[in-house]
Amino acid sequence: MSKTRTWTAETIAIGSELLLGGRLDTNSLFIADCLAACGVELRYKTTVGDDLSDIVAVLKTASRRARVVILTGGLGPTIDDLTREAVAHATGQRLSRRKAALDGIIARLAEWGRTPTPSQFRQAKIPAHAELLANPVGTAPGFSLVWKGTFLAALPGVPREMEPMVREGVLPRLQSWQGTQNTISVTPMVRRVLHTSGVPESVVDQALAGLVPKGSSIRLGIYASPLEVMVSLTGPIDAKEPGTIERLLHEARTRLGDIVYGEAAETMESVVGRLLRERQLTLAAAESCTGGLIGHRLTQVPGASSYVERVIVSYSNRAKVELLGVPAGVIERHGAVSAEVAAAMARGIRERSGASVGLSVTGIAGPGGGTESKPVGLVYVGLDAGPNEAMTREFRFHGGDRNVIKQRSSQAALDLVRRWLIKRGQG
Amino acid sequence: MSKTRTWTAETIAIGSELLLGGRLDTNSLFIADCLAACGVELRYKTTVGDDLSDIVAVLKTASRRARVVILTGGLGPTIDDLTREAVAHATGQRLSRRKAALDGIIARLAEWGRTPTPSQFRQAKIPAHAELLANPVGTAPGFSLVWKGTFLAALPGVPREMEPMVREGVLPRLQSWQGTQNTISVTPMVRRVLHTSGVPESVVDQALAGLVPKGSSIRLGIYASPLEVMVSLTGPIDAKEPGTIERLLHEARTRLGDIVYGEAAETMESVVGRLLRERQLTLAAAESCTGGLIGHRLTQVPGASSYVERVIVSYSNRAKVELLGVPAGVIERHGAVSAEVAAAMARGIRERSGASVGLSVTGIAGPGGGTESKPVGLVYVGLDAGPNEAMTREFRFHGGDRNVIKQRSSQAALDLVRRWLIKRGQG
Numbered sequence: 001m002s003k004t005r006t007w008t009a010e011t012i013a014i015g016s017e018l019l020l021g022g023r024l025d026t027n028s029l030f031i032a033d034c035l036a037a038c039g040v041e042l043r044y045k046t047t048v049g050d051d052l053s054d055i056v057a058v059l060k061t062a063s064r065r066a067r068v069v070i071l072t073g074g075l076g077p078t079i080d081d082l083t084r085e086a087v088a089h090a091t092g093q094r095l096s097r098r099k100a101a102l103d104g105i106i107a108r109l110a111e112w113g114r115t116p117t118p119s120q121f122r123q124a125k126i127p128a129h130a131e132l133l134a135n136p137v138g139t140a141p142g143f144s145l146v147w148k149g150t151f152l153a154a155l156p157g158v159p160r161e162m163e164p165m166v167r168e169g170v171l172p173r174l175q176s177w178q179g180t181q182n183t184i185s186v187t188p189m190v191r192r193v194l195h196t197s198g199v200p201e202s203v204v205d206q207a208l209a210g211l212v213p214k215g216s217s218i219r220l221g222i223y224a225s226p227l228e229v230m231v232s233l234t235g236p237i238d239a240k241e242p243g244t245i246e247r248l249l250h251e252a253r254t255r256l257g258d259i260v261y262g263e264a265a266e267t268m269e270s271v272v273g274r275l276l277r278e279r280q281l282t283l284a285a286a287e288s289c290t291g292g293l294i295g296h297r298l299t300q301v302p303g304a305s306s307y308v309e310r311v312i313v314s315y316s317n318r319a320k321v322e323l324l325g326v327p328a329g330v331i332e333r334h335g336a337v338s339a340e341v342a343a344a345m346a347r348g349i350r351e352r353s354g355a356s357v358g359l360s361v362t363g364i365a366g367p368g369g370g371t372e373s374k375p376v377g378l379v380y381v382g383l384d385a386g387p388n389e390a391m392t393r394e395f396r397f398h399g400g401d402r403n404v405i406k407q408r409s410s411q412a413a414l415d416l417v418r419r420w421l422i423k424r425g426q427g
Numbered sequence: 428m429s430k431t432r433t434w435t436a437e438t439i440a441i442g443s444e445l446l447l448g449g450r451l452d453t454n455s456l457f458i459a460d461c462l463a464a465c466g467v468e469l470r471y472k473t474t475v476g477d478d479l480s481d482i483v484a485v486l487k488t489a490s491r492r493a494r495v496v497i498l499t500g501g502l503g504p505t506i507d508d509l510t511r512e513a514v515a516h517a518t519g520q521r522l523s524r525r526k527a528a529l530d531g532i533i534a535r536l537a538e539w540g541r542t543p544t545p546s547q548f549r550q551a552k553i554p555a556h557a558e559l560l561a562n563p564v565g566t567a568p569g570f571s572l573v574w575k576g577t578f579l580a581a582l583p584g585v586p587r588e589m590e591p592m593v594r595e596g597v598l599p600r601l602q603s604w605q606g607t608q609n610t611i612s613v614t615p616m617v618r619r620v621l622h623t624s625g626v627p628e629s630v631v632d633q634a635l636a637g638l639v640p641k642g643s644s645i646r647l648g649i650y651a652s653p654l655e656v657m658v659s660l661t662g663p664i665d666a667k668e669p670g671t672i673e674r675l676l677h678e679a680r681t682r683l684g685d686i687v688y689g690e691a692a693e694t695m696e697s698v699v700g701r702l703l704r705e706r707q708l709t710l711a712a713a714e715s716c717t718g719g720l721i722g723h724r725l726t727q728v729p730g731a732s733s734y735v736e737r738v739i740v741s742y743s744n745r746a747k748v749e750l751l752g753v754p755a756g757v758i759e760r761h762g763a764v765s766a767e768v769a770a771a772m773a774r775g776i777r778e779r780s781g782a783s784v785g786l787s788v789t790g791i792a793g794p795g796g797g798t799e800s801k802p803v804g805l806v807y808v809g810l811d812a813g814p815n816e817a818m819t820r821e822f823r824f825h826g827g828d829r830n831v832i833k834q835r836s837s838q839a840a841l842d843l844v845r846r847w848l849i850k851r852g853q854g
């Protein structure tokens with residue numbers, strides 16, 4: 001297999017709120033995938049506060065170790081927004097006001113029925129030798145430049161603004177510059193992702209042993225989180241061996257079987273939603289320990305109102321009896337956290353709502369409420385789609401806090417629906 | 428005011444899943460607050476994949492620009508876990524197996540009813556001159572060492588393991604080493620945080636203008652996110668002017684008034700929960716566009732079952748009529764997204780559940796479903812606590828996606844409950 005050549009990239013997220021304010025930079029994954037297509041590999045991600053000399057220092061370090069540096073944030077109108085100044089300072093340029101940038105800001109604000117404040121004019125100043133990157137959504141323009149052999153782009157930190165600017169502004173400019181760098185040829189890379197649910201990392205690891213042949217330039221990544229184990233295959237789009245990654249992806253899907261619930265940007269809730277729509281079925285859910293999380297996740301998907309009939313969070317026993325028709329005697333005999341109550345909840349919500357499928361969860365999310373026989377992490381999931389289509393599952397989730405147990409319970413419940421919908425078929 | 432001296436710190440999060448796997452490093456805020464108390468300021472945060480030479484390079488850069496470097500992640504048992512090797516390599520030490528570490532791993536696994544695998548013994552090897560940091564929760568021990576004038580600590584990436592290790596292991600060792608560095612005296616810093624809701628950043632900015640006197644070593648930070656505007660005051664714990672930060676914090680609270688909903692680690696849902704408990708009241712919620720998010724947030728708080736009676740996600744009109752008793756004629760006349768329907772939902776859930784307070788949300792989360800007169804982002808919140816205790820509020824959330832509109836709606840609804848509970852008083 002031919003030797004893969006990639007360029008190294010670094011992202012720099014600018015903003016004290018990212019360092020100290022409890023906010024997280026969520027942009028680098030998107031940027032990593034876009035850059036991979038240009039043969040550029042994200043290897044470093046740095047976060048720095050709103051301090052001019054710190055940003056300049058970070059920028060200099062990045063330009064030494066990376067050929068592509070993408071800055072996000074710090075392009076707003078306030079005096080805390082220092083990215084323009086920092087790039088100008090580091091690269092020894094002055095800032096110059098661009099008429100095109102100014103016109104863009106005025107036009108965007110006019111759309112919103114507003115006139116610019118003096119501080120907003122600051123956003124029209126970019127380093128003298130930089131190229132302007134138009135912002136199709138907000139007011140802050142971005143810019144790009146090549147400095148000492150490093151391609152550098154500065155973009156807003158808001159994902160809705162940053163993403164189209166990478167696709168429409170950064171990538172074409174980066175590719176055209178790469179074309180001029182004929183001393184180095186780069187191999188475009190592609191990254192394909194599978195999402196699995198219901199098994200630990202070690203099972204996925206074992207199933208995929210030997211998948212990628214020794215000496216291959218394709219890399220397998222296996223990443224575990226409380227909700228899932230994610231599998232990624234990253235490698236060159238190789239003209240000599242077209243389809244290698246696709247072939248390995250197909251082989252991985254075959255080996256993993258039905259634990260694979262989706263690809264790329266799919267989520268469990270989007271897959272369940274698609275399957276319900278395809279089959280023209282509706283869903284109603286009765287949640288106890290998940291407290292509304294299943295409803296929240298299902299309704300994150302646009303158009304969920306066409307298949308989510310209702311969700312009832314029956315935290316109290318009274319609500320279980322009144323709203324779901326769970327017999328009080330069943331709760332008394334088996335306890336609220338039991339397979340019997342899960343079954344009655346699923347049946348009750350289906351019958352009373354008229355939905356095609358009823359889903360239920362009851363369990364102990366902790367930290368309190370656990371006993372020797374019913375410990376924290378014990379969760380029952382029920383599914384009911386009619387007299388001969390009912391089932392319950394028991395789960396024991398170890399070593400997580402309240403939120404992790406809620407998250408894992410919601411995933412297990414949605415996964416049960418997914419598996420049932422696939423087995424049921426399109427008919 | 429005396430000149431403040433702080434040391435610079437950097438965190439290094441290690442793991443390809445943090446760079447490319449869509450997972451986020453959530454540890455640095457906790458570490459920043461702990462270090463501040465030792466007069467050490469977090470200025471850089473770096474993320475790097477599971478690549479030995481990349482980790483070594485990042486470690487060398489960090490030790491040049493920071494006096495304290497905290498590494499998280501990469502201490503697991505697999506060959507992808509390279510933190511131990513990287514630190515040994517960068518500092519020119521060999522790895523040596525520690526008996527205490529080995530005994531700790533065996534004892535922890537025995538608690539879980541397991542015996543160690545050979546790969547788990549890897550975790551007992553740490554750099555030869557490092558001090559062992561016990562892990563009170565998991566199997567991976569951490570370690571610390573001083574190298575060329577930089578204090579360096581390596582910890583697991585799992586917050587539940589990392590947090591006690593910082594408090595019980597890293598901070599005492601860092602402080603005792605600082606005591607030996609008598610060429611530099613450090614000023615312990617403290618960071619206090621207020622959370623506000625319901626107003627834009629510019630309002631908070633204006634209200635706090637001039638709060639911190641010119642030349643003061645206390646810094647004011649104002650950070651906006653979709654859910655809130657956060658205010659932070661960071662400064663020295665100054666023996667000459669004790670209580671300065673507390674005085675400014677009090678002044679900030681007074682200036683901001685009832686838009687402040689909490690301090691430090693408080694969340695809107697934890698504050699609402701505390702107020703309900705103090706007043707011995709219960710809550711039931713009827714959610715439409717938020718889809719279960721309010722229920723999910725309320726039940727993130729341990730013990731929520733004592734005051735959350737039920738939550739109904741009435742996505743369909745049928746559910747609104749059947750479960751909440753909203754008159755079909757009201758929906759027909761005013762539309763499902765209207766103040767009238769919000770009022771009927773809040774009244775209905777209160778009356779049928781027997782809870783003290785009924786809360787409702789109906790709105791258009793988008794991206795579809797908006798019209799000229801009822802655009803995406805239009806949301807009505809209703810609160811009903813009895814015949815003379817009912818109100819509705821209209822919100823128009825601009826420029827956010829479906830998730831942002833759901834989040835902001837849930838925050839506005841919970842904030843209405845908070846304000847009502849405070850006004851009602853303890854009686």
